[in-house]
Amino acid sequence: MSQLYGLLRFYLTRLFYRALGIRVNYWRRQVGELWHMSPDERGRSLERYLAEDPLHDACGGTISKLAEINRAPRMSKEVFREAAGGSEQQGSAKQVGSRFARHTAGTTGAPTHITLNRTELGQMLGVRDYCFRHHGIRLGEAEARIWGRPDKGFKARLRDFLLNRRVYYPTGTLAETEVESLVKSQSDYIYGYASLILEAARLIEQKGWEPPPVRCVICTAETVLPSQKRYLEQVLKAPVVEEYGATEFDIIAFECREGHRHLVNPWLVVEAGDGQCLISDVSRKSQSIVRYELGDALTLRVGSCALLGSFKYIDQLEGRSINRFAYLSESEKFHSSEFANLIDDYQKEHNEIFRFRIEQRSHAKFLLSVYPCPSTGAKHLKEYICDSLYKKYNCKIILSVDMAPTSKSLNTKSGYFIQNLNNINEQN
Numbered sequence: 376m377s378q379l380y381g382l383l384r385f386y387l388t389r390l391f392y393r394a395l396g397i398r399v400n401y402w403r404r405q406v407g408e409l410w411h412m413s414p415d416e417r418g419r420s421l422e423r424y425l426a427e428d429p430l431h432d433a434c435g436g437t438i439s440k441l442a443e444i445n446r447a448p449r450m451s452k453e454v455f456r457e458a459a460g461g462s463e464q465q466g467s468a469k470q471v472g473s474r475f476a477r478h479t480a481g482t483t484g485a486p487t488h489i490t491l492n493r494t495e496l497g498q499m500l501g502v503r504d505y506c507f508r509h510h511g512i513r514l515g516e517a518e519a520r521i522w523g524r525p526d527k528g529f530k531a532r533l534r535d536f537l538l539n540r541r542v543y544y545p546t547g548t549l550a551e552t553e554v555e556s557l558v559k560s561q562s563d564y565i566y567g568y569a570s571l572i573l574e575a576a577r578l579i580e581q582k583g584w585e586p587p588p589v590r591c592v593i594c595t596a597e598t599v600l601p602s603q604k605r606y607l608e609q610v611l612k613a614p615v616v617e618e619y620g621a622t623e624f625d626i627i628a629f630e631c632r633e634g635h636r637h638l639v640n641p642w643l644v645v646e647a648g649d650g651q652c653l654i655s656d657v658s659r660k661s662q663s664i665v666r667y668e669l670g671d672a673l674t675l676r677v678g679s680c681a682l683l684g685s686f687k688y689i690d691q692l693e694g695r696s697i698n699r700f701a702y703l704s705e706s707e708k709f710h711s712s713e714f715a716n717l718i719d720d721y722q723k724e725h726n727e728i729f730r731f732r733i734e735q736r737s738h739a740k741f742l743l744s745v746y747p748c749p750s751t752g753a754k755h756l757k758e759y760i761c762d763s764l765y766k767k768y769n770c771k772i773i774l775s776v777d778m779a780p781t782s783k784s785l786n787t788k789s790g791y792f793i794q795n796l797n798n799i800n801e802q803n
């Protein structure tokens with residue numbers, strides 16, 4: 376009975392997309408076909424897109440060939456935001472019915488408006504369905520979304536119903552009730568912030584509950600350490616995969632069964648750049664996006680795994696560009712990912728699972744916030760990190776450890792490392 380209900384709900388959601396004119400199946404197949412082509416063939420296909428409908432770069436120059444992309448000027452979020460405001464005004468009267476809006480609050484606080492036509496939204500959802508199917512789930516199956524505080528308004532509830540999604544908020548006073556209804560749900564997959572999924576898993580483990588019967592857990596928006604991933608897999612009894620995306624593009628990279636975060640959107644040209652990821656969207660017609668500065672730093676690697684999307688995958692996700700380095704002095708620095716590696720090693724060695732955030736306060740001075748406190752004690756953890764860094768870089772850092780009073784106070788949405796040196800310099 377519940378299986379039949381699940382199937383009905385899935386078809387209802389897919390019908391809802393169809394009613395909006397969004398062809399998820401069609402675009403998923405297109406995505407699969409494009410990735411099945413040789414790089415040359417795929418390149419020719421993208422060239423045709425550009426020749427038919429050229430893009431415009433940040434300075435208004437025309438881009439009608441792929442080779443012209445990496446010579447184009449970079450497009451900052453500010454430039455894009457201004458252009459988006461202009462095109463929205465022009466387009467609002469004539470095409471309002473066929474447009475979909477996505478909004479991003481952005482790290483700078485200024486919202487960016489993304490407008491998409493049916494084709495563009497269809498392509499994004501096609502990429503999503505393509506990635507999901509690799510892990511045995513389909514877009515439209517029952518989603519347990521572990522997210523911020525659920526919006527209980529009528530519109531949000533209707534949307535969640537139509538998208539076959541339920542939102543759970545596993546922290547705060549209602550945490551137990553929320554997680555209890557999660558484990559009782561017939562969800563097909565879990566989707567959400569790694570930190571909140573960790574909270575839910577911790578509660579499930581504490582209570583000795585059986586996890587919900589999900590077939591996959593998808594972590595988005597935050598870095599999840601290998602040790603945390605293993606813990607989630609063990610408690611939730613399902614594979615845990617990482618999605619890397621942005622509101623402007625939806626999914627950019629998705630983890631395959633072998634653990635590589637492959638580039639998965641065939642219409643995107645992703646340049647790792649120098650500490651700044653640049654993205655161009657060849658198929659986007661509503662808004663021209665050429666060498667858009669995503670604000671993240673990452674490195675790409677070309678492998679031989681053909682399980683999902685491109686041969687290119689994200690080797691290292693270095694977080695927000697502004698938070699890339701930890702500074703010991705004006706001239707000495709190390710990669711902030713070093714902290715994540717050390718904490719991952721610590722969790723593995725001592726069989727601990729906790730969340731953390733590191734903030735640089737001044738040169739060589741850091742504040743580490745953790746939740747919950749590891750059973751080994753704050754001092755032990757602090758010495759481990761300081762000693763390891765000393766051995767590796769021959770440098771001494773001053774580290775204070777702060778026990779975050781609640782999981783909520785440990786906000787890691789902008790990454791686990793926060794570079795606050797600039798603020799200090801400005802204040803001085």
Ligand SMILES: [Zn+2]
Nearest residue numbers: 631633635680
């Ligand atoms: Zn792979």
